[in-house]
Amino acid sequence: MQTPAPFEYERATSVEGAIATLQRIGPEARLIAGGHSLLPMMKLRLANPEYLIDINDLEEELSYVDERITEIRIGALTRHAELLESELLARRAPVFRDAEEVIADPVVRNRGTIGGSLCQADAAEDLSAVCAALKANVVLRGPDGERVIGMDGFYIGPFTTAVGADEMLTEVRIPLRSGAGSAHEKVERRAGDFAIAAVSAAVWIEGGVIADAGIALGALGPTTIIATRAEEALKGRPPSEELFSQAGEIAKEDCAPVPDGRGPVDYKRHLANVLTVRALRRATSRALQQEA
Numbered sequence: 432m433q434t435p436a437p438f439e440y441e442r443a444t445s446v447e448g449a450i451a452t453l454q455r456i457g458p459e460a461r462l463i464a465g466g467h468s469l470l471p472m473m474k475l476r477l478a479n480p481e482y483l484i485d486i487n488d489l490e491e492e493l494s495y496v497d498e499r500i501t502e503i504r505i506g507a508l509t510r511h512a513e514l515l516e517s518e519l520l521a522r523r524a525p526v527f528r529d530a531e532e533v534i535a536d537p538v539v540r541n542r543g544t545i546g547g548s549l550c551q552a553d554a555a556e557d558l559s560a561v562c563a564a565l566k567a568n569v570v571l572r573g574p575d576g577e578r579v580i581g582m583d584g585f586y587i588g589p590f591t592t593a594v595g596a597d598e599m600l601t602e603v604r605i606p607l608r609s610g611a612g613s614a615h616e617k618v619e620r621r622a623g624d625f626a627i628a629a630v631s632a633a634v635w636i637e638g639g640v641i642a643d644a645g646i647a648l649g650a651l652g653p654t655t656i657i658a659t660r661a662e663e664a665l666k667g668r669p670p671s672e673e674l675f676s677q678a679g680e681i682a683k684e685d686c687a688p689v690p691d692g693r694g695p696v697d698y699k700r701h702l703a704n705v706l707t708v709r710a711l712r713r714a715t716s717r718a719l720q721q722e723a
């Protein structure tokens with residue numbers, strides 16, 4: 432089946448208007464941003480929303496990458512292509528450019544958005560791992576105002592997030608801290624494909640030791656996995672190959688891949704290990720370059 436079920440459609444003219452429609456229609460209404468995840472699912476009848484609210488006219492309100500004193504703020508409708516080209520992100524959070532270079536192709540990157548990528552909640556979305564490793568917060572706006580939640584509380588199951596039926600993700604906030612370095616590593620079957628496995632890592636180095644770390648595993652479980660035990664193992668210790676190997680082994684133990692067309696479980700666990708080591712190595716090298 433390659434055609435979606437019938438649905439009604441409106442173009443939102445403001446964030447408030449879109450939220451009011453979500454509230455009025457209820458759970459049968461869905462926002463559509465780039466449409467690169469939702470439309471394929473509708474064509475396959477895996478998603479059957481009765482009412483689509485198109486937010487593509489809200490670029491003025493929702494498309495930006497801004498630096499503040501303590502964080503970078505990214506509007507939900509910012510496209511992959513804009514994230515790829517952002518010099519600010521390349522400098523302050525290079526994990527974004529690493530990931531964007533291997534997400535899909537220019538056609539998808541010109542339309543797909545960060546808000547759609549995070550809300551799709553596919554465990555293989557590269558930006559979910561990126562934002563989780565960076566310990567980002569997301570702003571959810573609903574009829575009663577805004578709430579801000581961390582990426583550690585954002586995913587509540589496969590393809591399921593903490594975003595309420597009458598809420599919209601409006602902004603992603605990346606905390607800015609000194610001594611930071613970050614990197615994304617991915618193995619895919621062919622260029623532009625979803626990951627067989629992917630790992631985003633961030634480290635914050637102070638006085639020669641890893642003061643804090645973020646490690647997020649993509650396509651290695653039912654949701655994006657935050658490898659908290661591996662993060663803890665790094666804290667307070669000077670970076671070294673031995674330490675990265677320990678973290679890689681823990682990530683291998685703590686991931687939860689399933690066998691599928693992209694590979695068997697053992698292979699994916701092996702990738703969790705190897706990609707964690709590589710991502711930590713590159714993130715640390717970038718952090719140390721910043722310090723020098």
Ligand SMILES: Cc1cc2nc3c(=O)[nH]c(=O)nc-3n(C[C@H](O)[C@H](O)[C@H](O)COP(=O)(O)OP(=O)(O)OC[C@H]3O[C@@H](n4cnc5c(N)ncnc54)[C@H](O)[C@@H]3O)c2cc1C
Nearest residue numbers: 464465466467468469535543544546547550556557600624
């Ligand atoms: C051929 C192909 C290859 C791809 N390869 C990759 C890849 O390698 N890596 C990767 O990470 N991704 C990949 N993608 C997915 C791509 O990144 C999509 O653009 C992304 O998943 C969804 O973004 P979107 O803006 O298109 O969302 P949409 O499809 O418009 O929406 C997705 C979901 O999010 C909801 N939503 C959208 N915006 C909001 C919002 N602001 N607030 C609340 N809910 C919202 C929608 O209601 C829907 O449920 C690929 C896609 C295609 C078609």
